[in-house]
Amino acid sequence: MMMYLKVFAVGGLICAAGQLLLIYTRLGSAKILVLFVTLGVFLSALGLYQPLVDFAGAGATVPLPGFGHLLAKGALEAVREDGLAGALTGGTAAAAGGIAAAIALGYAVALLFTPKTKE
């Protein structure tokens, strides 16, 4: 039960940080998402993001920095296993499931639905 509280709190805080950027800076949602993913990659590479994942589970993996963490973790693991080639393949391979799901499901939904009329 305690775990779910941590998931909610950490995930919520990361999103609230995004909201802070959204309302107090000129960054739009695209730039915030790019910033968060890139931040996730580098924090993870420095070993700083895994502790947050251990602490808060999906609270750290579901927000976009978690996507970055997945990419970096994959790259580092693949370098240990495959050397130089791993640097190239590791990140994308680790994130492939999520990327392919978003592309395939996104495409299917775009085919099946038309946008609702504007407010």
Place this chain on the structure above:
Amino acid sequence: MNYGKTSKHASYDERVKRLSPKSEKPMSLLKAFAVGGGICLLGQLIRDAGLVLELEEDAAALLSTFSLVFLSALLTGLGVYDKLGRFAGAGSIVPITGFANSMVSPAMEFKREGYITGVGAKMFVIAGPVLVYGISSSVLVGLIYFFLRIAFKG
């Protein structure tokens, strides 16, 4: 949400600014916190359900991601996720569900421009940059790690 809209319509960012009045800033933080936290909680619940069903750790994580992406794509198709977005701001943008929404929303919107240059291309208005910077950073990190390992072995 109108990612990739051109000058004729208010851009997504302008709409977000317009729809979040200044006096409601603290409130918008709270909403982003609650909705973002809730989406993460849902992800954790699905992952834990996967573990109960005796999935491997990795498979449970993938099930969770897949379910969230599926839900988000479907709700975007039904026009529900955009309503959530108006309420929750970054709370619906920052989670992986927002990433899926950023693909489906413009893909639907630009269907009239065809399936290649409309749907196919506009899916990546926001997802494209995210993948470019995310994947490039991971390659950079992998390369640095590779050479550091050589340096410290030798």
